[in-house]
Amino acid sequence: MRICLVTGGSGFCGFEIVRFLVKKGEKVRVMDIDPLPDNSFYEKVEFVYGDILDKEKVSEACSGVDRIIHTVAKVPISKAGKKFIEVNVEGTRNVLEAALKNKVKKVVHLSTSAVQFTGKNPVDENDEYNPVGPYAESKLKGELVCREYIRKGLDVDIIRPRTVLGxxxxxxxxxxxxxxxxxxxxxxxxxxxxxxQFLHSGDLASCCYLSLLKKGSHIFNIGSKxxxxxxxxxxxxxxxxxxxxxxxxxxxxxxxxxxxxxxxxxxxxxxxxxxxxxxxDFYFNNENARKILGWKPKLGxxxxxxxxxxxxxxxxxxxxxxxxxxxxxxxxxxxxxxxxxxx
CATH class of the missing domain: 3.90.25 (UDP-galactose 4-epimerase; domain 1)
Known part of the structure; x- marks a missing residue:
């Protein structure tokens, strides 16, 4: 049975994705430095305690894994300073390097809409980058690391969600x-x-799941119905x-x-x-995810x-x-x- 690793699976978006995968009957492994929010899930998933900056621990978590959803990130409200680069860029590199070495079939990288605040609406995946603030700048650099590993032969999807609620x-x-x-x-x-535009966390989870199953590398801008x-x-x-x-x-x-x-x-x-x-104004049209994944958000x-x-x-x-x-x-x-x- 394939194993799906969710980095940051104890977080807001991460745990929503974990719950979705469990409902789908997937075997799930979680890597996080925080405990799971629901103790009953320790019986449903494998939990690996570890920091995304610990290369050995990341490699251990990726061992035997078929697919990865990478959600670990320092977010804007953390005002993390240098930690933005350490976690959002170097932490992403650690995951991708471990995925490449362990021959992982697919990585889904959770990015942010904040890398593309262009003033044009709806924003599509091919529009220019225009990050706002240190958080967005670090997430852009994380995307560039993803592109680097795509060139090395790793299948990586980048998902840019609008502000997630749930x-x-x-x-x-x-x-x-x-x-x-x-x-x-x-x-x-x-x-x-x-x-x-916002996005419900359940709709984000469903898009991540469909992305896991799709061969190749893509970028998806997604928002509410x-x-x-x-x-x-x-x-x-x-x-x-x-x-x-x-x-x-x-x-x-x-x-x-x-x-x-x-x-x-x-x-x-x-x-x-x-x-x-x-x-x-800031919103997406969801066209790429609809055409390639067949994804449609359920909630507005x-x-x-x-x-x-x-x-x-x-x-x-x-x-x-x-x-x-x-x-x-x-x-x-x-x-x-x-x-x-x-x-």
């Missing part, structure tokens, strides 16, 4: 959902009439939550400049990727937001604490905590 999503969205659940106002940069303007999608969630929260527009230039200063002073959890892009922005919000509310009622990597951890709100008190 059960257990924390990070920036934890702040967002907390404010809504408490009836606080939600602030956006500009008028909110721009179109921003449908979406309206940011204001309309957020208003739909506020109407659903019924807590009295309202959307407040902030002046674009003043807000961006203020957030830049707060970011440099380490007084805000928001990274450049958040405050430099979320007031502009509104549904993905509601699923993620419901999960937050349920976790809050149960008193569950966050765990694991950045997108599953509560963030310190910094200056935003002051804004919250007057909202």
């Amino acid at each position: 059960p257990g999503r924390m990070g920036i969205f934890d702040i967002f959902f907390e404010w809504i659940s408490e009836g606080k106002n939600i602030y956006i940069i500009g008028n909110g009439n721009n179109k921003i 449908n979406f309206l303007t940011l204001r309309e999608d957020l208003q739909s969630l506020l109407d659903y939550a019924k807590t009295g929260s309202k959307i407040i527009s902030l002046p674009t230039n003043f807000t961006i400049n203020s957030l830049k200063i707060l970011d440099k002073m380490r007084l805000s959890p928001l990274a450049p990727w958040h405050y430099l892009t979320f007031h502009k 922005n509104k549904e993905a937001l509601k699923v993620a919000y419901d999960s937050y509310v349920q976790m809050k009622k149960q008193g569950k604490k966050s765990y694991g990597t950045s997108h599953r951890k509560k963030l310190k709100q910094g200056f935003l905590k002051i804004v919250k008190t007057i909202s």
Whole structure:
């Protein structure tokens, strides 16, 4: 029976992929430095404790593996500095080198839409690179490492998802959902009439699975089934939550400049990727994934937001604490905590 390795399988995206593979009857191995979020899965998967920067441990995890989904990454909110390059570039190289040596049939590399913030919409796979911020720059370099190993004969697919939402999503969205659940106002940069596409974590997992089974090397830009303007999608969630929260527009230039200063002073959890892009259009058309993989997303922005919000509310009622990597951890709100008190 083939073995599928998921690096970072304890993380937000990684564990969603692990659950999907298990449901499909795949034999799954997980490599991570954090424990699995659901203890029952230790009976369903093989767990290898190890750091992606440990070449020997990575090679051990790749031994006997047929296919790999590589999800380990330092994300924007981690503000990881030099670690962005270490993990997102050199860690990716370690996985690909081990895959090549172990004659792995296929690697699926989870990249990010942040490498292609071009201003053109919809963005397709062949559009130019334009990374925003140190996170995106490191992910671009990770993609270039993938291309290097494709030239060496390794089958590698690169998947660039839009912002992923789903059960257990924390990070920036934890702040967002907390404010809504408490009836606080939600602030956006500009008028909110721009179109921003999200992606449900289950749809990401299904695309990764189909990609695993496809021979050759490809790039897939993927996003939600449908979406309206940011204001309309957020208003739909506020109407659903019924807590009295309202959307407040902030002046674009003043807000961006203020957030830049707060970011440099380490007084805000928001990274450049958040405050430099979320007031502009950014979406994909999913055509490449549809044509090559037969993939179609099941959920749109509104549904993905509601699923993620419901999960937050349920976790809050149960008193569950966050765990694991950045997108599953509560963030310190910094200056935003002051804004919250007057909202």
